[in-house]
Amino acid sequence: MRSMWGIVLALAVGSAQAAVTDVTLDNGLRVIVQEDHRAPVMVSQVWYRAGSMDEFNGTTGVAHVLEHMMFRGTKAVPSGEFSKKIAAAGGRENAFTSRDHTAYFQQMQKDRLELSMQLEADRMANLVISDELFAKEIQVVMEERRLRTEDQPQSVVYEHLMASAYQTHPYRRPIIGWMDDLQNMTGQDARDWYARWYVPNNATLVVAGDVQADAVVALAKKYFGSLPARALPTRKPQDEPVQVGSKRIVVKAPAQLPYLLMAWHAPTLKDWQKDTTPYALQILAGVLSGNDSARLQKSLVKTQQIAVNASAGYDAVARGPSMFMIDATPAPGKSVAALEQAIRGEIERVQREGISAAELARVKAQVIAAEVYQRDSLFYQAMQLGEYAIAGLPPEALAQRVDKLRAVTAQEVQAAARQWLVDDQLSVAELDPQPLKPQPHRAAVAGVRHDN
């Protein structure tokens, strides 16, 4: 993300309302509109199907660096002016980069959509990346990496685990890029990336809010319609070979407490009508940690008291493969090894005995309620539409998501656990905490007080 203060992403689940408009302009730009007339505001997002998974070794992180450079000016709108114009119109704006995509958004009063489109269309085609501004911005990105990864032990563990769990798939690389690649990145790398992917036929415009779909499409034609399509590079599948045995790594970092992260390879939703496993794995994550006394919390945190925290997560929607993950922090005096055994015990219990009808009903009730709650956030509705589009899933898949989850049976959950949560598919990372030892204090000057 360009700035961490911009947005707080809720982890809500559920599907958007019906009546989504989904059209593609002649130049390949896809336009998706979700009308929602609760408040006189709208959110507009431009999604590019270009994320860190589309990068090459040596220039990892360039998708995210380009995201930063998108605010550094075009001929018509010089550096800083994009943000200034949106701000003057009362807007909030930011951008975010993931493995699968890079997206830019503005939240504004409903009648200011035209400004947002005008500016986005301009920087889709006319970005100027000067070496001088690039040199400044790459420093900012390196600071972002230090802030979010280098100095956060659990982030370091996650980064190492991904690099180990995936042998060939580009998901093995961090979104923000390796530090060495950032240090050696050039303005030309960013210009090449922009030339390769920033075209209307690689973009999806998502607008949600108090708008009329017809008017949105007309505006999109007006501002984006004249931008020419260009052929996109061939995307290689880069499929991950089947893992042939468990993997285990230890990461040392300054910290007070150890930490455990376990990840099993898992499928994503591809044929949304026929696939059943991704829905079953979502239910399984809910059974394991969907409430304060779900299995992991109840067994590990409350009863055995072997962990102070434990949770499970799984994301079914992505361009590439997924992982089913469990992370936990051991309680004082408990070893990571014992904690891992306890987690394995819970997995085996599901595989052996399945889940109860009450547990299944509980998770489904949460899914149904979350679908209502999610409608309270315009931004999240747009996010989901964008994520589905990027993953190659139609809006119908989102609209019927809750029905598909409601159809999951206890047998399917047990079968999914048996098939996917197996040792040969597992990678385990352990944080081995190193002392936060006192370092030599800065040379004292008059009036300076030292703590610790």
Add this chain to the structure above:
Amino acid sequence: MTIKQCLIAWLLCLPLSAQAAVVIQNWQTPQGARVYFVESHELPMLDISVDFPGGSARDPAGKEGLAQLTHGLLDQGAGGLSDTEIAHRLADVGADLGGAFDRDRAGVTLRTLSSTAEKTAALDILVRVLQQPEFPQAVIKREKQRLISGIHEAEADPGTVADKAFYRALYGKHPYAHDESGDPAAIERLTRSDLQTFFRAHYSAPNAVIALMGDISRAEAEAIAARLAAGLSKSARVAELPQPVSAPVSDVHIAHPSTQSHVLVGAVGMARGDPDFFPLYVGNYVLGGGGFDSRLMKEVRDKRGYAYSAYSYFLPMQEAGPFQLGLQTKLDQTDAALKVAKDTLRQFIAEGPSEAELTQAKSNLTGGFPLRIDSNKKILDYLSVIGFYNLPLDYLDTWVDKVNAVDVAAVKQAFARRLDADKLVTVVVGAVGAR
């Protein structure tokens, strides 16, 4: 889903605003609980928050962590139900029980579907949690351990270390000085009786602010509020907190094995309801609150590439909250970045914003006004702030006018009254020699 998540600090510095369309209804229950209600039937759901002056500033000396532990224990056994029964009953109807905790406030939130069966079950749990928490011995022992582990885990994070040191340096002996989560040694010593006493004194009807937002009628809102308040203790409203005194100039350096220094600069700022609120809030947009529009972001990040984030804010609290300026930068440019930030602050205090900058700030704040109240959740948060801090009911209606009324002279005068560039607290975590 335990009641532990803290409100993000900057949420509290958001000003309150609303369209004319938001009609706030306000009354008191016979027991003295203050109620704020907005009726809205667009979504089939109901949000409730109940706040008490039971934040960490209410920790008795030597019991730092009592307020946090009490808050965290509310839903871990109440009204004859175990922690597991509470969690399961909520999940069974898709309800979310949450909470907010900071130095001033301890709050519980409930989000539920408004259909009768779901709502009834969810409210039943909320009533038990607020009125009859049991604080079981075994759960106290477990949650003490988890709270202490959380404190230790956060010690690896240079940002958290800096934040704690900042409040210590700024507030000295004032109850805002110690961290919200408390002190591990003090937490070890807490007893069940401590929790029960704290609960009775602070989670009382006269102390309660109940906010309701969503798909219920006025009559039903009254019934819910009455039921919630009726079972609370009758303890009188808590005394006011002492007023903070200005902190002595200090320069705190803490070694940390991080790749960046976390730099915080600040002073004691303003309380909620301060007459200078609008000049300081609007002025700070120009200084460091307006993101990419702000001087700090331009000077520290855009021009020099020193940091990913550079900001400033006033955090208005019950008593004067902090003014804080912050950035993070790699170790060897700490001094250079700190100098740029302090120079930017010094110049702003001396000269104030330009007319153009102020116009831009006002355009953004007033033009972005509808975004502040575009969801039930946001409106609920504002109801809770209005109630807890006793802000006038028309605060929302007059907000835009008050922003528009701010001029350059008002900003300059307000900043000059609050901040002296030669009397600041500076905290640097990471620092030279750490690696």
